[in-house]
Amino acid sequence: MNSLFRIYAIFSKELTQLRRDKMTFGMVIMIPLIQLLMFGYAINTNVRHIPVGVVDYSQTGLSRVLIQTISATQVVKFTHHYVNAQQAEAAIARAEVRAVLVIPKDVSQRLVRHRTVGLASPPSSDEETSRPVAQWIVDGSDTMIAAGIKSLRNMPLAELLSKPANRNIPTFEIALLYNPEQRSAVNIVPGLVAVILTMTMIMFTSGAIVRERERGNLEMLITTPVRPIELMLGKIIPYIFVGVVQVVIILGLGNIVFNVPVNGGLWQLSGAILLFITASLTLGLVLSTIAKNQLQSTQMTIFVLLPSILLSGFVFPYEGMPEVAQYIAEALPATHFVRLIRGVVLRDVEIIDMTFDVYWLALFTLAGLMVASLRFKKNLD
Amino acid sequence: MSQYVIQASKLSRDFGDLKAIQDLDLEVEKGRIYGFLGPNGCGKTTAIRMLTGLLKPSSGEVHVLGLELPKDAEKLRLHIGYMTQKFSLYDDLTVKENLQFIAKIYGLSGQNQKRRIDELLHIYRLEQSKNQLAGSMSGGQRQRLGLSAAVLHKPELLFLDEPTSAVDPESRREFWEQLFDLSDQGTSILVSTHYMDEAERCHKLAILESGVKRADGSPEELMQQMGAHVVEIASSNIRQLKQNLMQLPDVISAAQLGARLRILVKDSVADPLALLTQQGGIDSTANLSIVRPSLEDVFVTCTGEERV
Ligand SMILES: Nc1ncnc2c1ncn2[C@@H]1O[C@H](COP(=O)(O)OP(=O)(O)OP(=O)(O)O)[C@@H](O)[C@H]1O
Ligand SMILES: [Mg+2]
Numbered sequence: 001m002n003s004l005f006r007i008y009a010i011f012s013k014e015l016t017q018l019r020r021d022k023m024t025f026g027m028v029i030m031i032p033l034i035q036l037l038m039f040g041y042a043i044n045t046n047v048r049h050i051p052v053g054v055v056d057y058s059q060t061g062l063s064r065v066l067i068q069t070i071s072a073t074q075v076v077k078f079t080h081h082y083v084n085a086q087q088a089e090a091a092i093a094r095a096e097v098r099a100v101l102v103i104p105k106d107v108s109q110r111l112v113r114h115r116t117v118g119l120a121s122p123p124s125s126d127e128e129t130s131r132p133v134a135q136w137i138v139d140g141s142d143t144m145i146a147a148g149i150k151s152l153r154n155m156p157l158a159e160l161l162s163k164p165a166n167r168n169i170p171t172f173e174i175a176l177l178y179n180p181e182q183r184s185a186v187n188i189v190p191g192l193v194a195v196i197l198t199m200t201m202i203m204f205t206s207g208a209i210v211r212e213r214e215r216g217n218l219e220m221l222i223t224t225p226v227r228p229i230e231l232m233l234g235k236i237i238p239y240i241f242v243g244v245v246q247v248v249i250i251l252g253l254g255n256i257v258f259n260v261p262v263n264g265g266l267w268q269l270s271g272a273i274l275l276f277i278t279a280s281l282t283l284g285l286v287l288s289t290i291a292k293n294q295l296q297s298t299q300m301t302i303f304v305l306l307p308s309i310l311l312s313g314f315v316f317p318y319e320g321m322p323e324v325a326q327y328i329a330e331a332l333p334a335t336h337f338v339r340l341i342r343g344v345v346l347r348d349v350e351i352i353d354m355t356f357d358v359y360w361l362a363l364f365t366l367a368g369l370m371v372a373s374l375r376f377k378k379n380l381d
Numbered sequence: 382m383s384q385y386v387i388q389a390s391k392l393s394r395d396f397g398d399l400k401a402i403q404d405l406d407l408e409v410e411k412g413r414i415y416g417f418l419g420p421n422g423c424g425k426t427t428a429i430r431m432l433t434g435l436l437k438p439s440s441g442e443v444h445v446l447g448l449e450l451p452k453d454a455e456k457l458r459l460h461i462g463y464m465t466q467k468f469s470l471y472d473d474l475t476v477k478e479n480l481q482f483i484a485k486i487y488g489l490s491g492q493n494q495k496r497r498i499d500e501l502l503h504i505y506r507l508e509q510s511k512n513q514l515a516g517s518m519s520g521g522q523r524q525r526l527g528l529s530a531a532v533l534h535k536p537e538l539l540f541l542d543e544p545t546s547a548v549d550p551e552s553r554r555e556f557w558e559q560l561f562d563l564s565d566q567g568t569s570i571l572v573s574t575h576y577m578d579e580a581e582r583c584h585k586l587a588i589l590e591s592g593v594k595r596a597d598g599s600p601e602e603l604m605q606q607m608g609a610h611v612v613e614i615a616s617s618n619i620r621q622l623k624q625n626l627m628q629l630p631d632v633i634s635a636a637q638l639g640a641r642l643r644i645l646v647k648d649s650v651a652d653p654l655a656l657l658t659q660q661g662g663i664d665s666t667a668n669l670s671i672v673r674p675s676l677e678d679v680f681v682t683c684t685g686e687e688r689v
């Protein structure tokens with residue numbers, strides 16, 4: 001009973017201080033807002049309108065039609081003409097264009113013999129027929145750009161000669177669930193909840209104990225009968241509300257601006273979010289008991305934040321990471337939460353079906369609370 | 382419980398090579414105001430922190446309110462109040478919010494909480510500023526807030542670490558009135574200071590220097606038992622005279638007070654007046670007299686510090 005009362009004392013004190021701290025209060029709102037817009041618009045794995053140049057050795061009507069057909073795909077935009085391949089490569093080197101299309105002199109002949117245009121089964125021994133129509137010289141350093149250009153490799157050219165397209169039967173049919181239009185935002189926005197919560201939750205609490213120490217309040221606080229665990233709980237509870245507000249901003253705006261659906265139920269969503277918020281807050285508290293001053297606590301926050309962004313599956317798929325990175329990722333609460341939140345928001349799963357991640361986050365929170373309370377000594381030694 | 386609220390023996394605390402407190406023996410009686418007098422860095426704060434269970438002694442034993450420290454530090458917290466040297470309440474909370482916080486921490490709720498806080502606001506004249514942020518208050522107001530927070534839960538024993546270092550003489554006088562009120566109501570108080578006039582108000586005091594207790598007792602005892610004679614000389618050319626007298630091996634110190642010189646002479650000297658007139662080169666117009674020692678004289682004698 002007294003214990004609850006002391007937790008309430010710390011809680012309401014923190015809340016009042018938070019309310020007075022205009023800077024922090026502003027960050028609660030601005031961080032999710034700005035990050036959402038930044039990531040939502042900037043991260044786009046479907047690259048479009050890549051600036052490219054052309055070297056046209058043939059100078060025929062056909063080559064101009066070819067250029068138009070390629071432009072129509074919107075993958076590239078032709079911005080420059082070059083006289084020869086050397087000039088084109090120099091242009092790529094100085095990043096004037098990202099790729100150059102080199103159209104050979106004999107483009108017309110190559111085209112009529114090309115298999116995609118519909119010459120029925122050309123003799124495979126015939127060297128002539130297997131030659132491509134033209135060549136792309138690409139700045140291959142950016143794999144995303146390169147992949148964009150590569151996607152043009154097998155583009156249909158039938159309409160170029162007003163011939164019916166070659167019926168190309170794919171080996172596999174692919175049914176894209178959950179994100180049929182393949183919009184990046186659908187994957188990014190739920191993941192962003194993890195990144196922003198990691199950032200703000202750890203940032204707010206990692207300073208919590210250090211601040212009391214730096215401002216000289218600690219000596220008073222430890223002379224009172226308040227217990228470490230009460231102090232820790234009192235300090236994280238206000239931020240649970242803060243975290244919830246941020247999630248509402250991200251998912252709400254994500255829905256309105258980027259049209260990201262929220263398919264899961266409210267209870268499932270709340271469950272996943274609470275698990276992660278408390279895990280991040282206790283992680284922050286643990287850091288706070290380690291740090292000697294606020295600068296150190298900020299450094300530690302960044303130390304946790306970077307792997308949380310890069311390894312959690314937010315940017316790169318977990319499955320594609322090397323084994324060591326996967327181990328590190330498993331240790332981060334963000335990884336487990338990215339799985340949970342994508343599951344709930346996009347695929348409408350029940351969190352209870354993702355037992356491993358749920359238990360992991362719950363245990364992490366309990367362990368964190370214990371470590372922070374044990375590390376917090378009620379003396380000045 | 383015994384008559385002593387604090388009993389310490391051979392209490393020591395080191396910080397690395399530095400001996401902040403050495404072999405401190407202490408007995409503080411119940412219901413008394415006990416003073417720690419000493420210059421900056423002599424170990425007052427360190428001693429208080431050990432007595433409140435915030436620092437572990439390197440060696441020695443302490444019992445506070447019959448509880449053994451640091452083992453029972455947690456039990457002790459309910460019964461002591463501690464006003465730290467540096468203001469340790471929250472700058473970004475108002476006076477009232479700070480008091481409400483402390484009240485809740487000690488489990489005071491509802492009407493009880495309200496009544497106690499109103500009472501404290503009244504006693505410590507904080508009614509006007511109750512909605513002011515603590516960070517924006519004057520030194521005197523902060524000090525009153527600090528004291529009211531320390532006594533909110535009516536502790537039996539109160540520790541005050543240099544409570545008046547940031548306030549004017551008028552506020553200091555008022556503050557001491559409040560301490561006497563508390564003492565009257567049965568609260569035992571341990572207060573540290575580096576002001577002589579404050580030390581003189583204590584029932585008993587200990588003089589600390591570089592972590593060592595040089596003397597203790599009531600101010601009167603200390604003055605009586607002081608190992609020196611005090612002589613005041615009224616004379617012209619005091620600066621020169623001071624130089625001369627300081628050369629004498631039996632003179633402990635010489636301090637100028639306006640047109641007079643206050644000399645401490647070792648009490649092994651049987652006739653200090655004769656010594657001074659014969660060896661000090663004092664001219665006949667000078668007026669010498671033996672005076673009653675002050676606490677400052679005691680302090681100078683036992684710490685061997687130069688008086689300026
Ligand atoms: N945590 C610490 N680590 C190292 N040295 C310390 C520590 N705390 C105090 N000291 C040293 O111990 C000595 C006594 O310090 P203390 O603060 O107790 O003095 P004080 O009498 O309270 O001084 P003041 O009047 O300035 O408050 C000083 O030399 C100080 O530098
Ligand atoms: Mg001190």
